[in-house]
Amino acid sequence: MNFHLLTLFPEAIKPYFDSSLLGKAQEKGIVKIFLHQLRDYATDKHCSVDDRPYGGGSGMILKPDVVVCAVRDLRQKHKIDRVILLSPRGALFTQAGARELSDIQSVLLICGRYEGVDQRAIDLVVDEELSIGDYVLSGGELAAAVVVDAVARLIPGVLGNEKATLDESHTVGAHGCAPLLEYPHYTRPEEFEGMKVPEVLLSGNHAEIEKWRREESLKITCKNRPDLLKKK
Ligand SMILES: C[S@@+](CC[C@H](N)C(=O)[O-])C[C@H]1O[C@@H](n2cnc3c(N)ncnc32)[C@H](O)[C@@H]1O
Known part of the structure; x- marks a missing residue:
């Protein structure tokens, strides 16, 4: 482009x-x-x-x-x-x-x-x-x-990982629902200054991880941008 x-x-x-x-x-x-x-x-x-x-x-x-x-x-x-x-x-x-x-x-x-x-x-x-x-x-x-x-960054080849743009903040999710804000991310170490990575992310259970991420997305959208939830 x-x-x-x-x-x-x-x-x-x-x-x-x-x-x-x-x-x-x-x-x-x-x-x-x-x-x-x-x-x-x-x-x-x-x-x-x-x-x-x-x-x-x-x-x-x-x-x-x-x-x-x-x-x-x-x-x-x-x-x-x-x-x-x-x-x-x-x-x-x-x-x-x-x-x-x-x-x-x-x-x-x-x-x-x-x-x-x-x-x-x-x-x-x-x-x-x-x-x-x-x-x-x-x-x-x-x-x-x-x-x-x-x-x-949305043009194929620019990011190298196009999938990364599909479940970001402000992007319509796979279920065609209103765009939400993204869920929280964690990386190593497992514990930092007394704060632990949420257990579910260490479980390897992908269905549970997806459910948790969706709930967290909803929570953060509700807190920071409730106007987004009113949009189609
Ligand atoms: C000082 S601004 C002009 C503001 C204008 N007098 C007004 O009240 O709408 C100078 C230029 O900055 C750019 N600009 C300022 N704010 C912007 C915004 N929120 N989005 C896009 N462009 C912006 C525009 O190109 C604009 O012509």
């Missing part, structure tokens, strides 16, 4: 993409991540990409001509299936959304800055606005990195 990012600050996120799982996925050629500098599309001699908002108010707005020109140019040069603007106003990015995106070939993620992007550019070239949560970041770079990471 190809991820194209349009940003004023590629250097802020490149190290993340080049390390660990995403770095390996790029080396293997399963994932390609292209960082495009928005300022390259500025047309005036000051290379300006933003301007003051009509109607007054604080902050600066990314100029429509610069954003539209960049997206059109990238669409001409690369096969891009979907253009997404990262925005706190967007629909909430979820695990289901990540899975849906992992099925497409190529996506362009626009990282906003300052007060955001001129609405006309959004109307002209953006397919979808996505938010990674109900808070405001100073730029779309971290949000785009979140989307790339969550989507890429």
Whole structure:
């Protein structure tokens, strides 16, 4: 899958993409991540990409001509299936959304800055606005990195163990029930600071282990995210 990012600050996120799982996925050629500098599309001699908002108010707005020109140019040069603007106003990015995106070939993620992007550019070239949560970041770079990471790890070959993504938090379980949060994990030693690994996990009884994990998932979901239990 190809991820194209349009940003004023590629250097802020490149190290993340080049390390660990995403770095390996790029080396293997399963994932390609292209960082495009928005300022390259500025047309005036000051290379300006933003301007003051009509109607007054604080902050600066990314100029429509610069954003539209960049997206059109990238669409001409690369096969891009979907253009997404990262925005706190967007629909909430979820695990289901990540899975849906992992099925497409190529996506362009626009990282906003300052007060955001001129609405006309959004109307002209953006397919979808996505938010990674109900808070405001100073730029779309971290949000785009979140989307790339969550989507890429669902692409076959990236994790090396696709089954691992099937019973994680926020993922519909094998029984088609509402997505729950994951059960607790334990590793060696069997006893740590007086706390023992639950007996059932040492029993070798897989049916009992599955039952215990399901109960623990329900308990933790009830405690931390009761809203999830109300969802279908
Ligand atoms: C300071 S924010 C702009 C906030 C905007 N004025 C508002 O109130 O909705 C600058 C940029 O950060 C990114 N951003 C901030 N919070 C985000 C979030 N929760 N999800 C996705 N992108 C976000 C967007 O690209 C946005 O254009």
